[in-house]
Amino acid sequence: MSHLFAFDYHNPTRIVFGPDSFAQLPALLPAEARVLLLYGGGSIKKNGVYDGIRAALAGRDVVEFGGVEANPTLATLNLAVDLVRREKIGFILGVGGGSVSDGAKYVACAALYDGDGWDIVIGKHQPQQALPVGVVLTLPATGSESNAGSVVTNTATQDKRAFFVPPARPRFAVLNPTVMASLPVRQLENGIVDAFVHVCEQYLTYPVGALVQDGYAEAVMKALVRLAETFDRHAEPDWQQNLMWAANQALCGIIGVGVPQDWATHRIAVELTALWGIDHGRTLAIIQPALLRELIEYKREKLEQFGREVFGLSAPSAEDAIAAMEAFYRSVNMPLHLRDAGINEADAADRVLAGLRAHGKMTLGGHAGIDEVKTERIVRGACG
Ligand code: NZQ
Numbered sequence: 001m002s003h004l005f006a007f008d009y010h011n012p013t014r015i016v017f018g019p020d021s022f023a024q025l026p027a028l029l030p031a032e033a034r035v036l037l038l039y040g041g042g043s044i045k046k047n048g049v050y051d052g053i054r055a056a057l058a059g060r061d062v063v064e065f066g067g068v069e070a071n072p073t074l075a076t077l078n079l080a081v082d083l084v085r086r087e088k089i090g091f092i093l094g095v096g097g098g099s100v101s102d103g104a105k106y107v108a109c110a111a112l113y114d115g116d117g118w119d120i121v122i123g124k125h126q127p128q129q130a131l132p133v134g135v136v137l138t139l140p141a142t143g144s145e146s147n148a149g150s151v152v153t154n155t156a157t158q159d160k161r162a163f164f165v166p167p168a169r170p171r172f173a174v175l176n177p178t179v180m181a182s183l184p185v186r187q188l189e190n191g192i193v194d195a196f197v198h199v200c201e202q203y204l205t206y207p208v209g210a211l212v213q214d215g216y217a218e219a220v221m222k223a224l225v226r227l228a229e230t231f232d233r234h235a236e237p238d239w240q241q242n243l244m245w246a247a248n249q250a251l252c253g254i255i256g257v258g259v260p261q262d263w264a265t266h267r268i269a270v271e272l273t274a275l276w277g278i279d280h281g282r283t284l285a286i287i288q289p290a291l292l293r294e295l296i297e298y299k300r301e302k303l304e305q306f307g308r309e310v311f312g313l314s315a316p317s318a319e320d321a322i323a324a325m326e327a328f329y330r331s332v333n334m335p336l337h338l339r340d341a342g343i344n345e346a347d348a349a350d351r352v353l354a355g356l357r358a359h360g361k362m363t364l365g366g367h368a369g370i371d372e373v374k375t376e377r378i379v380r381g382a383c384g
């Protein structure tokens, strides 16, 4: 039976890319707006990014809020919401990685909502309005800079949740690859793998004859594999700009239009960050191989295509494709099992399963019909 595409694609984020892109900031921000400069734990103060942005914004009305954590928490972001209200902020400029970008979107919505901000995270309140947001990206990985997604953690309940806030999609994203010079190798490795898994979640399902979407997904994945193969060149501008653009394209929405998707790896993996604080990219490498092995019969044809087109294998089996993917992850120092990330608790898998149960995610459904039994086998495979 043929699969007919049906979608409504509109990505209005303006992307300003290049080594001199900070200079565009004054033109991108509304002239009269009071701007909140939202940032993370302070890397921007050490690597010159903060100075470059303050110089570009000379003469503008800017208020600052620093301290957004990696895997941002509701409590910290709500302090920024208070500041936005007190200072009558009109524009939110996030300067950082996915965590700051996600935080900016939450703050932009929560500042205009009278109820409890957690309502937005759990989907009880769907914002129809938000303060305008712009992002200066410092870490290519999530694609958050030009999508409508956000992920916020409630520390009290160890609940890390993804949600969608279209009104807070960034108006612009400044992508200046020179900011990557100060990134630790570990964050570059994370970025490659997070972006790669974003493509997988939109591609590794079953074939629907989507020539453009498949071809584009494979091009982005091949670029990421190439970046891993040439990792020793990560300090070079060519390498950096390719990762920045690949990570953006992986989750700006374009490769997934009209095709079946399966975000189960992400939905399970966030529990590992909530429990042990493991970097997002690494949690994906821990969960995905076990998940693909469990669901191999549902994904067999697409896995074979993946092995052929992305890894250049000749007539690969689905098993060969998974092995090639694992070798690629290993080449960028990813853990492939929870114990490789230094977690050796005997009840680790039980704790992950308890989290999934508490957060209503034991039955993930999707094209592979993930039920409680499959979820348990995936988690025991990855964490047991
Ligand atoms: O906080 P600072 O001091 O800035 O340091 C950060 C942080 O410690 C550091 N860093 C960022 N840019 C740097 C730098 N250090 C030196 N030089 C630079 N240029 O890197 C550390 C990690 O930053 P973070 O923003 O947490 O990383 P990432 O971009 O990987 O974002 C991860 C978050 O995004 C969510 C994840 O769940 C996680 O919470 N995701 C968001 C998505 C979305 N909105 O679409 C999709 C993803 O699947 C993901 O779930």
Ligand code: ZN
Pocket (backbone or CB within 6 Å): 142, 194, 195, 197, 198, 266, 280
């Ligand atoms: Zn991700």
